[in-house]
Amino acid sequence: MRRLRLISRLLPRLGLRARITIAFAVGALLMSAVLAGATLGLTRQNLLDQRESSATARTYQNARTAALQLPGPSDDPAPASSDPTDVLASLPTPSGSNPVLHVGDRWFARAPEYGQDTLPPGLRDTVLDGQPALMRFDHEGATQLAVGVPIDSIDAAYFEIVSLGELEDTLESISISLLAAALITTLAGAAVGWWASRRVLRPLRGIGDAAHAIATGHLDTRVEASDDADLATLADSFNEMAVALEERIQRDARFASNVSHELRSPLMTLAASIEVLENQRDDMPDRARAALDLMVADIERFQQLVEDLLEISRFDAGVMHLDLEEVRVDELVLQAVTNSTDVDVPVDIDADLAGVVVRADKRRLSRVIANLLDNAAKYGEGATRVELRRRGNAVQIAVEDDGPGVPPEDAEAIFFRFNRGSSAGRRRDIDGVGLGLSLVAEHIRLHGGAVWVEGRCDGETGARFVIELPAEAAP
Amino acid sequence: MSVGTRILSVEDDERIRTAVKLALEDEGWAVEEAETGEAALATFQRQPTDVVLIDIMLPGIDGFDVCRSIRRVSDVPIVMVTARADTHDVVAGLEAGADDYLTKPFAPKELSARIRALLRRARSSESGSTHLRFGDLEIIPDEGVVRRGGEEIHLTKTEFRLLVELASSPGRVFSRETLLERVWGYGYFGDGRLVDVHVRRLRTKVEADAANPRHVVTVRGLGYKLQA
Numbered sequence: 039m040r041r042l043r044l045i046s047r048l049l050p051r052l053g054l055r056a057r058i059t060i061a062f063a064v065g066a067l068l069m070s071a072v073l074a075g076a077t078l079g080l081t082r083q084n085l086l087d088q089r090e091s092s093a094t095a096r097t098y099q100n101a102r103t104a105a106l107q108l109p110g111p112s113d114d115p116a117p118a119s120s121d122p123t124d125v126l127a128s129l130p131t132p133s134g135s136n137p138v139l140h141v142g143d144r145w146f147a148r149a150p151e152y153g154q155d156t157l158p159p160g161l162r163d164t165v166l167d168g169q170p171a172l173m174r175f176d177h178e179g180a181t182q183l184a185v186g187v188p189i190d191s192i193d194a195a196y197f198e199i200v201s202l203g204e205l206e207d208t209l210e211s212i213s214i215s216l217l218a219a220a221l222i223t224t225l226a227g228a229a230v231g232w233w234a235s236r237r238v239l240r241p242l243r244g245i246g247d248a249a250h251a252i253a254t255g256h257l258d259t260r261v262e263a264s265d266d267a268d269l270a271t272l273a274d275s276f277n278e279m280a281v282a283l284e285e286r287i288q289r290d291a292r293f294a295s296n297v298s299h300e301l302r303s304p305l306m307t308l309a310a311s312i313e314v315l316e317n318q319r320d321d322m323p324d325r326a327r328a329a330l331d332l333m334v335a336d337i338e339r340f341q342q343l344v345e346d347l348l349e350i351s352r353f354d355a356g357v358m359h360l361d362l363e364e365v366r367v368d369e370l371v372l373q374a375v376t377n378s379t380d381v382d383v384p385v386d387i388d389a390d391l392a393g394v395v396v397r398a399d400k401r402r403l404s405r406v407i408a409n410l411l412d413n414a415a416k417y418g419e420g421a422t423r424v425e426l427r428r429r430g431n432a433v434q435i436a437v438e439d440d441g442p443g444v445p446p447e448d449a450e451a452i453f454f455r456f457n458r459g460s461s462a463g464r465r466r467d468i469d470g471v472g473l474g475l476s477l478v479a480e481h482i483r484l485h486g487g488a489v490w491v492e493g494r495c496d497g498e499t500g501a502r503f504v505i506e507l508p509a510e511a512a513p
Numbered sequence: 514m515s516v517g518t519r520i521l522s523v524e525d526d527e528r529i530r531t532a533v534k535l536a537l538e539d540e541g542w543a544v545e546e547a548e549t550g551e552a553a554l555a556t557f558q559r560q561p562t563d564v565v566l567i568d569i570m571l572p573g574i575d576g577f578d579v580c581r582s583i584r585r586v587s588d589v590p591i592v593m594v595t596a597r598a599d600t601h602d603v604v605a606g607l608e609a610g611a612d613d614y615l616t617k618p619f620a621p622k623e624l625s626a627r628i629r630a631l632l633r634r635a636r637s638s639e640s641g642s643t644h645l646r647f648g649d650l651e652i653i654p655d656e657g658v659v660r661r662g663g664e665e666i667h668l669t670k671t672e673f674r675l676l677v678e679l680a681s682s683p684g685r686v687f688s689r690e691t692l693l694e695r696v697w698g699y700g701y702f703g704d705g706r707l708v709d710v711h712v713r714r715l716r717t718k719v720e721a722d723a724a725n726p727r728h729v730v731t732v733r734g735l736g737y738k739l740q741a
Contacts, residue, residue, distance in 0.1 A: 299596065303526050306618035310532030313621045317539045341618060348597075363705065364734055373701040401702050 058235035059228050066227020067220065074216035082209050086202075093135070093185050093200045094172060100129045100137060101187040101196035108141060108192050122146040134204060138197040140166065152199045157184055165195045174202070181206055241269045245276050255356070257284040291354035298348040305341055312337055346473040350455070353480045360399040360484055364510065367396045367433050370403060371426050378408030381420060388427040395510045396433060398485060406481050407435065409474040410503050414439035418501055428509065432487075435505040444491045444501045452491065453479040482507070518542045518632065519560070523553040523567045523579060524594070533566075536621035542628075550574035554582055564628050567611070568594045569602055577609040584610030588669040590631035592624070607710035612671040613697060614704075630698035631671070645680045647728055648741040650719055652680050661719060671696065672715045675708075679729065679739035688736040712737055 052060070107125045122141045126148050129137050136152035138145065147153035154162065156177055164171040165186030172185050181202040188195045244261055251259040260280055261273045315330055322330065352358040368387050375385055407424075414421035418439025425436040444452060455476040482489045487507040494500045520542050524530040527548070534544040545560070547553035550571050557565070565583060569576035580591055593611040595602040603614055613627050645652040651660040654677050659666050668676065674696050679687060687695075693703035696711075712731075716723040730738055 302596070302617045303529060307526075307528040307532045309618055310529070310536045310621045314532070314535045314539055344618075361704075361706075369701075377700070377702065401704075404702055 055232070055235040055239055058238070059231040062231025062234070063224050063228035066230075067224040070220035070223035074213075074220050078209065078213050078216055081212060085205055085208065089183060089200065089202065089205060090172060090185075093183055093198060096131070096135075097185040097187050097196065097198045098170075100131070100198070101189055103129060104139060104194070104196050105189045105191055108189075108194060131198065134201040136199045136201075138199065140195040140197070142193065156182075156199055157186070157197055161186055162197075165197065241266075241272065245272065248276065248280070252280060252283065257287060288355070291351055294347060295351040295355060298344050298351060301344045305337070305344060309337055309341065343473070346477055349477055350473065350480070353484075358480075358484060360402060362397050362399055364395045365398050365400055365403075367394050367398075367435075367507070367509070368392060368426060370396075370398065370400060371407065371424065371435055374404040374407040375411070375424055377404060378411055381415075383411065383421045383424055385424045385426065387425075391426055391428050391433065394428065394433060396507045397510060398507065399481075402481050403485070406478050406505065407437070409478050410437040410505075413437075413474055413503070414441070414501075417441055422500065429506065431509055432506050433509045435507070436502050438494050438502045439500050440498075441500055443493060443499050449491050453489070478503075478505075518563045519545060520628065521545045521547060521553060521556060521562045521565045523547045523550065523565070523571065523576070525549065525568065525571055533621060533624070537625065537628075540625050540628075550576070550579040553579050557583060557587075562589055564631060565589055565591045566594065566624070566628075567591060569606060570596065577605060580606065580609040580611055584669070588667070590628075590670060592627055592631070594619070603704070604706055604710060607707065608714070610669070610714075612669065613707065626698070633698070645683075646741075647680070647683065647739060649721075650728055650741075652676060654680075659719065661721075666718050668715070668718060672711060672718070675711050676715060676719065676729075676739070679737065683739055683741075686732045686735050686738045692737070708737070 104125050107128070108122060122139050122144070123146055126137055126139050126146050131137055131148075136147065136149045138147045138152065138154060138157065140146075140154070145154040158173055158175045161171045161173040161175075161184050165188050168188045168190060170185075170187045172183070174181060174183050176182070177199075183200040183202055184197060185200070186195060186197040241261075241264060248259045248261045257280075260277050264270045264273050312330070312333055316334060319327055319330060349358075368391050371387070372385055375383055411421050411424075414437055418441030420440060421437055422440050423436075423438045425434075425438070427434050427436075453475050456472045479489055482505055485507055487505060489503065489505045492502050492504060494502045518541075520537055522530060522533055522537070522544055524533065524546075525548055530546050530548070534546060537544045545556055545562070547556050550573050553565075553567070556562075567576045567579050571579070574582075576593055580593065583589065583591065590613075591611045593606040593614045595606060595614055595616050597616060606614055612631055615624060615627065643654065645654070649662045651663075653659075657673060659668055659673065659676065675692065678692060678695050689705040689708045690701055690703070692708045693699040693705070697703060697707060699707075712729055713723075716726050716729050719728055720726045728739055728741070730740055732738055
């Protein structure tokens with residue numbers, strides 16, 4: 039039992055397929071071992087019985103023959119060939135069988151190495167006491183069978199020592215064959231197990247592939263219906279789940295999109311009305327002016343938020359289309375920086391970048407850079423430097439700031455939606471809802487690039503946001 | 514201040530219409546309102562208009578149809594308002610004859626700037642002096658006239674301005690950015706589709722075969738140029 043538990047503890051670490059294969063192999067091994075063992079045992083018993091009965095029959099026969107030829111105490115005229123050695127030589131025995139004769143107190147053997155000393159003493163005594171006996175024993179490493187019959191009429195005994203070496207050889211070759219057969223059966227079992235598990239797991243793999251496809255955004259992926267009743271249930275359940283998931287995601291995306299769309303009209307009215315009020319700003323009492331300024335500031339935030347939410351819902355609905363064109367990256371970055379910030383941020387451009395072209399949506403990439411500068415202004419005490427450099431077949435646009443930097447544990451999470459990083463969350467005065475960086479990440483992903491945050495290269499504290507875009511050769 | 518400039522604003526949302534009217538009136542312009550496409554066309558026929566502002570999403574006949582109907586009879590500058598910039602709406606609206614577009618929600622200041630650029634361009638084409646000739650194409654900037662093979666062809670103000678801009682340096686390649694800036698008054702981040710669609714519209718009028726243009730030629734990756 040302990041062993042079994044040990045095995046079951048070890049097995050779960052292996053894959054289902056490996057376990058099925060091992061189970062098949064072990065089953066085949068056990069079955070072939072039992073079969074081989076039984077076959078070997080029965081064959082051995084059978085052959086031994088045969089040998090024993092034929093040896094016994096022959097020994098009795100030869101004993102009778104010897105009894106007739108040897109001179110008895112009552113026989114006056116001795117028979118023609120009464121010498122025990124001659125009698126022994128004349129007895130018919132197959133090869134491997136050695137007769138031994140005991141007449142009076144003397145021993146006669148046909149082969150000198152198989153004499154009375156070879157016979158087991160127990161058997162010898164029993165026979166000499168007048169009881170026929172049969173015994174198997176080892177002699178010089180080989181199994182021998184000894185059969186002894188007393189010849190009471192002339193106070194003699196006849197023995198035969200039969201070598202079972204030949205039988206052992208036969209059994210050995212049989213067991214080798216059986217072992218080979220067991221081995222082949224085990225391998226065949228393993229092969230069948232491997233094949234069967236493959237067949238069994240094939241539908242599972244199909245479902246696994248479908249799940250992976252869904253996870254990577256192909257929401258319309260479905261599993262093919264199966265004819266097999268057992269598998270059909272699984273496939274049906276999976277497809278039901280996929281449909282429900284797709285509907286749910288689309289409903290969420292539609293909801294976000296609809297809400298943002300509906301917000302546009304009132305926003306439009308608000309923005310226009312506030313602008314009309316702004317034209318009258320100078321004629322307003324101080325308190326009204328202060329209130330108007332608040333409205334102006336927040337309507338901008340509101341507009342930006344709706345714009346960001348719409349953009350996000352486009353990503354979610356999978357309807358985001360980039361307006362890609364080939365743009366000179368140095369020009370684009372300079373324009374984007376000038377366009378999006380009032381502060382003078384130095385822009386360092388690698389000399390060998392002049393004329394390098396990227397395939398980009400100009401206005402969206404500009405928004406990305408604006409978002410990074412905005413992020414630096416809100417959380418990083420303002421951008422200190424924008425760097426543009428070439429890295430092999432890519433260009434890197436980096437925005438550095440003077441802030442506290444981004445702790446490594448936040449480096450990934452700050453690109454998630456509505457996440458402003460653990461340190462930013464404590465600062466109540468900062469406006470922004472945390473969509474900026476997630477939009478950066480989504481846009482850059484759609485551009486086939488990558489974005490990440492690291493520490494500043496010059497060793498000062500501060501964050502360095504890097505965008506990497508694939509570069510094209512200049513036209 | 515452009516006193517006397519009349520703007521027709523077509524928008525079905527009453528509050529937006531009123532707010533935009535207030536903002537535009539602050540610029541010193543006279544604003545005529547229309548709630549539907551049908552009303553807009555009736556108003557347009559009834560009185561002279563300098564700029565038309567059309568929301569694409571209208572009940573009844575939509576903004577595209579209003580745009581096309583006006584284009585059939587007039588070269589008045591048209592600004593259309595779309596819900597989104599990345600849909601086909603923009604290209605469809607420009608192809609229907611709009612000169613420029615804005616996406617909701619826009620700041621009225623931005624709208625005023627667009628209107629001013631359109632008005633400036635419509636007037637600037639009235640100055641100039643030379644008589645230009647490109648093969649069978651004849652351009653007389655000071656008269657606002659273009660002839661092909663001696664026959665006068667009708668261009669909108671924006672198309673005419675684009676052609677004159679290209680004709681100012683024959684053979685020179687103008688980038689989309691340059692044309693956006695000179696014709697529409699946009700900076701680097703203007704929408705290049707404005708140029709592309711206007712070039713397409715221009716070609717259907719000045720080229721014998723618009724699919725194989727001889728005069729207004731695309732220079733791949735760089736821009737457009739005008740040649741004989």
